[in-house]
Structures are given as structure tokens and as C-alpha cells.
Amino acid sequence: MSRFAGTDNYVATEDLMMAVNAAVVLGRPLLVKGEPGTGKTQLAEEVARSLQRPLYRWHIKSTTKAQQGLYEYDAVSRLRDSQLGDAKVHDIGNYIVKGRLWEAFESDVQPVLLVDEIDKADIEFPNDLLHELDRMEFYVYETRQWIKARHRPIIIITSNNEKELPDAFLRRCFFHYIRFPDATTMERIVGVHYPTLKKELLSEALTAFFKVREMPGLKKKPSTSELLDWIKLLVAEDIPPEALRSDDPKKSIPPLYGALLKNEQDVHLFEQLVFLNRRSR
Amino acid sequence: MLVPFFFKLREAAVPVSITEFLSLLQALQARVASASAEDFYYLSRACLVKDERHFDRFDRAFAAHFKGAEDLFEAMMKSIPEEWLKRMGERTLSEEEKAQIKALGGWDKLIETLKQRLAEQKERHQGGNKWIGTGGTSPFGAYGYNPEGIRIGQDESRNKSAVKVWDQREFKNLDDTVEIGTRNIKIALRKLRKFAREGAAEHLDLDSTIDSTARNAGLLDLKFVPERHNAIKVLLFLDVGGSMDYHVRVCEELFSAARSEFKHLEYFYFHNFVYEHVWKDNRRRHAEKIPTMEVMRTYGHDYKLIVVGDATMSPYEIVQPGGSIEHWNEEAGAIWMQRLTRTWPHHVWLNPEPEQRWDYTPSVQLTRELLENRMFPLTLGGLEQAIKALH
Numbered sequence: 001m002s003r004f005a006g007t008d009n010y011v012a013t014e015d016l017m018m019a020v021n022a023a024v025v026l027g028r029p030l031l032v033k034g035e036p037g038t039g040k041t042q043l044a045e046e047v048a049r050s051l052q053r054p055l056y057r058w059h060i061k062s063t064t065k066a067q068q069g070l071y072e073y074d075a076v077s078r079l080r081d082s083q084l085g086d087a088k089v090h091d092i093g094n095y096i097v098k099g100r101l102w103e104a105f106e107s108d109v110q111p112v113l114l115v116d117e118i119d120k121a122d123i124e125f126p127n128d129l130l131h132e133l134d135r136m137e138f139y140v141y142e143t144r145q146w147i148k149a150r151h152r153p154i155i156i157i158t159s160n161n162e163k164e165l166p167d168a169f170l171r172r173c174f175f176h177y178i179r180f181p182d183a184t185t186m187e188r189i190v191g192v193h194y195p196t197l198k199k200e201l202l203s204e205a206l207t208a209f210f211k212v213r214e215m216p217g218l219k220k221k222p223s224t225s226e227l228l229d230w231i232k233l234l235v236a237e238d239i240p241p242e243a244l245r246s247d248d249p250k251k252s253i254p255p256l257y258g259a260l261l262k263n264e265q266d267v268h269l270f271e272q273l274v275f276l277n278r279r280s281r
Numbered sequence: 282m283l284v285p286f287f288f289k290l291r292e293a294a295v296p297v298s299i300t301e302f303l304s305l306l307q308a309l310q311a312r313v314a315s316a317s318a319e320d321f322y323y324l325s326r327a328c329l330v331k332d333e334r335h336f337d338r339f340d341r342a343f344a345a346h347f348k349g350a351e352d353l354f355e356a357m358m359k360s361i362p363e364e365w366l367k368r369m370g371e372r373t374l375s376e377e378e379k380a381q382i383k384a385l386g387g388w389d390k391l392i393e394t395l396k397q398r399l400a401e402q403k404e405r406h407q408g409g410n411k412w413i414g415t416g417g418t419s420p421f422g423a424y425g426y427n428p429e430g431i432r433i434g435q436d437e438s439r440n441k442s443a444v445k446v447w448d449q450r451e452f453k454n455l456d457d458t459v460e461i462g463t464r465n466i467k468i469a470l471r472k473l474r475k476f477a478r479e480g481a482a483e484h485l486d487l488d489s490t491i492d493s494t495a496r497n498a499g500l501l502d503l504k505f506v507p508e509r510h511n512a513i514k515v516l517l518f519l520d521v522g523g524s525m526d527y528h529v530r531v532c533e534e535l536f537s538a539a540r541s542e543f544k545h546l547e548y549f550y551f552h553n554f555v556y557e558h559v560w561k562d563n564r565r566r567h568a569e570k571i572p573t574m575e576v577m578r579t580y581g582h583d584y585k586l587i588v589v590g591d592a593t594m595s596p597y598e599i600v601q602p603g604g605s606i607e608h609w610n611e612e613a614g615a616i617w618m619q620r621l622t623r624t625w626p627h628h629v630w631l632n633p634e635p636e637q638r639w640d641y642t643p644s645v646q647l648t649r650e651l652l653e654n655r656m657f658p659l660t661l662g663g664l665e666q667a668i669k670a671l672h
Contacts (some may be wrong), residue, residue, distance in 0.1 A: 018323035022313045026304060033333060063483060063508075075418060083501055164541040170331035171300050177333040216568045 010046040011189045019176035020047060029133055032180030037223025040158040046112035054107055058100035059116045066128030069101040070138050084274040087168035102147055110151035119162040126169035134172055143158050193228050205231055212260055222260040230259035286346045297329050304328055403432040484508050514545035516580055520590030521550045521563060527632035531659055532589055547580060553594045554614035556605055573617060577624045585671045586628035592648040599647050618651045629667040633659040
């Protein structure tokens with residue numbers, strides 16, 4: 001059995017690897033939580049890539065129903081077809097639309113199924129999937145057939161913690177909380193994304209980044225993905241590392257900070273703080 | 282050997298079930314983890330803990346159970362926390378302070394006590410201040426060993442395998458709510474739900490479909506309506522600190538039940554009585570104050586206001602400008618309370634003190650008058666009355 005150990009552009013911590021491998025070996029879903037932008041969704045992609053499995057994505061919205069992941073009976077088009085006298089109408093199977101879960105169940109090799117942002121859905125959503133995730137099978141009432149998974153898919157579920165998930169659902173999952181990476185891990189993460197980056201620029205950028213993160217009162221703290229964007233900009237603009245050092249009071253605002261702060265109030269607060277800081281010198 | 286561990290976890294209020302325990306055993310049998318203690322820790326955490334808020338309790342139980350048993354795994358550590366505490370201390374303490382530490386029995390003793398306290402210390406937000414940190418009563422506070430100090434350790438050595446992972450207790454901060462053993466409160470709160478049609482139109486509206494199909498000369502014309510959602514919005518003001526410490530548990534239960542029950546729930550903290558500032562994060566209450574005016578402007582009249590507090594204080598704190606025990610308030614608390622009740626016409630005050638004691642406390646009487654008797658005890662019965670009053 002191949003094991004997941006991170007990839008060339010995804011840095012996995014020890015505990016994350018353990019959680020993924022446990023989920024893969026035992027065929028249980030893995031629930032991943034963590035701050036936005038810490039690579040929850042990307043995890044599924046990287047697992048699929050490193051284990052060389054097909055990836056099925058199911059993005060959840062507030063209107064998504066559990067049933068839509070299994071299949072949908074398109075009664076409306078059938079009704080329309082019947083009015084138009086279409087011959088298709090006699091076979092109900094023509095109007096069964098497969099959902100992502102069904103597609104994953106039919107895959108020839110063990111697939112990876114990503115259920116993204118499960119907390120966006122209705123409170124009952126996870127409960128409606130208990131049996132399907134447990135037994136990896138479901139029943140299609142309209143055509144009276146049992147759909148069983150050929151291979152238990154590796155299911156990765158992400159959540160942003162907007163709603164609490166029911167206990168019965170949690171019992172069936174493995175759980176991992178992606179902590180915000182510390183400075184060393186962050187260096188490795190940036191390293192895999194921008195391997196040619198100058199060491200100096202990197203350490204200056206990281207210092208500036210963690211300083212911004214530690215500012216009290218930010219509505220949305222910049223996360224890993226924002227850091228990566230920012231560094232991309234810094235490199236593209238060819239900004240020298242010295243410009244990031246805040247020793248010089250005139251230049252104490254990190255350049256291009258718009259990539260880090262995504263919110264008007266935050267930018268405002270930030271500028272105010274910097275201003276105060278400058279005055280107090 | 283793992284069964285006692287399982288019960289220890291349950292004792293520590295980590296909600297573990299038999300299914301989860303069996304899946305851990307299954308994973309062990311499948312050799313998911315190698316023989317190292319760290320692997321076992323990660324694996325058991327992924328199997329048994331399903332909420333990051335419980336990570337800290339898990340860490341504590343794990344440390345307590347496997348203390349001394351590490352040799353069973355590969356030998357891995359020589360109790361490093363002392364090391365980095367020492368290192369940190371050498372950097373931050375003056376010579377004088379170092380001498381004082383020696384007088385107290387030296388490093389080893391100090392750290393032994395610190396460890397003991399850490400083990401006893403419960404969730405950070407209730408117990409944290411008491412045990413380590415403030416007031417200068419504990420030797421740790423006096424020498425700067427407040428939780429900040431411990432955080433320095435984290436910053437430094439998370440990935441150096443020297444420190445046992447579970448002993449670092451990195452998830453302390455997350456354990457800020459109780460787990461939901463509070464089904465009753467949820468059910469009571471559910472009565473507050475009000476459903477309204479909102480969002481994308483996706484339910485077939487049979488009546489208007491028939492109607493418009495008929496108008497359309499029999500050609501099908503489908504009509505949809507949005508689904509019904511819980512449209513209630515709740516604003517929760519919680520009194521913290523001081524006399525409220527005795528009611529922390531019931532307030533936490535209420536809070537965590539409310540949080541999972543309402544989509545639009547906003548909460549703010551205050552101390553004793555509401556004045557010109559409230560705050561959202563208790564640990565940063567002095568740094569991140571939110572003007573009450575801003576709250577009043579932000580959340581519309583359709584929010585229902587629920588204030589939770591024991592209203593037990595000196596009457597001056599309500600009626601006098603400058604009566605607050607924490608700061609100089611320009612305007613009396615009573616004026617602020619009137620503003621609140623005017624901004625949110627649907628309001629109640631929940632009081633965790635038993636109802637029969639209300640009459641003996643003048644400040645409770647005052648508050649009741651300010652709220653026109655919309656004060657209810659924080660019991661299931663009181664909650665139901667309160668919810669009736671909110672409608």
C-alpha cells in the first residue's frame with residue numbers, strides 16, 4: 001500500500017500524514033478543519049496526485065442536498081418531454097442524473113472524493129449521508145437498483161467550522177485540524193512553491209508576514225495562500241529584501257500589502273497602526 | 282493496556298465512543314502507525330478526537346496516562362520542557378531574579394510546581410488567570426511565567442522533536458466552549474426559530490404552477506419558491522468575570538447551544554453592566570474594545586437581544602456616571618441599558634442567580650425595572666418564558 005507523505009508542492013506535517021494514511025488504510029472519511037487558506041482543499045488534490053488516483057470534487061453550497069451527491073431524478077424535463085411526446089419518456093432511467101458520489105463509486109480504480117466545505121450545507125446534510133459513507137452503497141428508488149462502490153473511495157471532507165457537525169457523523173470520520181504553520185514549516189512551504197527565491201528575501205518576507213498576522217484586531221488574518229500570492233508579487237516586482245525591513249520609519253509599510261490584507265477595515269487599521277508607530281518613534 | 286486509556290479520556294470529558302476506540306484498534310492492527318510514541322499519539326488523536334476544542338483535554342489525558350510509559354515505545358525524550366524553560370529564563374531574567382528563584386528551591390522545584398499547575402489548570406479562559414499568570418500571587422506570575430512565557434516555548438521548538446508533542450498543549454486556546462451536553466437548552470432555543478422564505482428559489486410551488494399553467498393554455502409553466510429558513514437573528518451579551526465566575530458552566534452551555542442553533546448569532550462580553558464598550562475576545566478585552574454604539578449601529582432592530590448576567594453589583598454601577606468598577610464611564614449604565622432596549626425592542630435578561638434571591642439584591646431590582654420586568658432565571662423554565670417574551 002502506498003503511503004501519502006506530502007508531494008513536491010505540498011508540505012504535510014507528521015500528524016497530517018498519519019491522519020491521511022489512517023483514513024486510506026481503513027477506508028474511512030477524513031474530516032479536515034483549519035483556518036481558511038491553510039490548504040484543506042488542496043490536500044485532496046495532492047493525495048490524489050501522489051497516490052495516482054482520480055479525483056472527484058463535490059463542492060457544497062448552502063442549497064446542496066445530500067441526495068444530489070447520489071443522484072437526481074429530473075422530473076421536470078421528463079414532464080416537459082411527455083408534453084412534447086418524446087419517446088425517451090418511457091424509460092425513467094433517462095432522467096436519472098448521477099451525482100458525484102455515484103460517479104466516484106463507479107470508478108475503476110480507488111478514487112479520491114473531495115467533499116468541500118461540508119459546513120456550508122444544511123444542518124441535516126451530514127446525517128443524510130451516514131449510511132452512504134459507512135457502507136458505501138445506496139438505493140435508487142426510481143430504477144430499483146443498489147449502487148455499491150467498486151472500491152471504497154478515499155473521502156476527504158473539509159469544513160470551515162461554520163456549523164457544528166453531528167456526533168454520529170463525526171464518529172465515522174478521522175479528524176485532522178490543520179494548524180497554522182509555524183515559521184519553519186512556512187519556510188518549507190514557501191520553499192516548495194518558489195524554490196529559486198533568495199534566502200534573504202524569504203526570511204524578510206516571513207518576518208513581515210508574521211508581524212502582520214500578530215496585529216490585534218484584524219478581521220481576516222492573512223493565511224498561507226495569501227503569503228504565497230504576496231511573495232509571487234514581490235518576486236515579480238523585483239523588490240529587494242531591504243525594502244521589507246521595517247527599521248526605516250519612512251518605509252515601514254511592507255510593499256504590496258494589498259495581497260495580504262483583503263478587507264478595507266483591515267487595511268485601514270493597518271495604516272493607522274503604522275502611522276501611530278511612526279509618530280511614536 | 283488501552284482500555285484504561287479509553288476510560289481516562291472519557292473521564293477527561295473527551296467524548297469518545299466505542300466505535301472510535303475500535304477503529305483505533307483496527308488502525309493499530311493494520312499497522313498504520315509505526316512503533317514510535319509520536320506516531321501513536323497522532324493516530325489516536327485522529328481516531329478519537331473529532332473537534333479541535335477537545336485537543337487540549339486529549340493532550341492532558343494522554344500525558345497523564347502515558348507518563349512513564351514512554352519506554353514502551355522507543356525511548357524518545359529526556360523531559361525537555363525544563364530545558365527550554367531554563368533557556369528562556371536565562372534570557373529574560375535578571376541576576377536578581379535568578380537568585381530569588383534559587384531561594385525558592387531552585388529550578389527543578391519551580392518547574393515541578395509549574396508542571397503540576399499546568400496539569401491542574403483547566404480551560405484557559407476560566408482557570409487560566411487563577412493558576413498561572415496574574416495577580417502576582419503565584420511565583421510564576423511574579424517571575425514572568427505567565428501563559429505568554431509558555432507561548433515563547435511553542436514558537437521556538439514545535440518541530441524540534443525534543444519536546445513531547447502532547448506536553449506542549451498547543452491547543453489550549455481552542456478549548457473555549459463546553460461540548461454539547463445541552464440538548465435541553467437547544468430544544469428550548471429552538472422555540473425561538475422563525476421560518477421565512479429566503480435564498481434561491483428551488484421548491485416547486487404547486488399552487489401557482491397550476492394557476493400559471495392554466496393561464497398558459499395548458500402548457501407547463503413551473504413556478505418555484507425559496508425554501509424556508511430559520512430567519513431569527515440573535516445578539517448575545519454575556520457578563521464575565523467577578524461574581525459571574527460561579528455561573529460559568531451554565532453560561533457556556535447556553536452559549537454553545539445558541540451557537541449551533543442560530544445562523545445569525547453575534548455575541549459580546551461585558552463586565553457587570555453594559556457601558557460604552559463591549560468586547561468579543563476575553564483574553565484581549567483591553568486591547569480590542571468595540572464601542573457599544575457601533576454594535577447598535579451594526580445590528581438592526583430585527584435582532585433579538587439576550588443579555589446574560591447576574592446583575593449583582595453595587596447600585597452605583599448602574600445609576601451613577603463613573604460608577605463602573607473598571608473605568609470612568611461618562612454616562613451611567615442605566616442610560617446605556619435604555620439605549621440597548623430602545624435599539625432592540627425584543628430583549629430579555631437571563632439571570633443565572635436563583636429567582637428567590639433577586640429580591641435581596643438592589644441592583645437586580647434596578648435592572649428589572651430598567652427592563653420592565655423582562656428578567657428571567659437561567660433555567661429551562663425561565664428560558665421558555667424568556668423566549669415567549671421575545672416573540
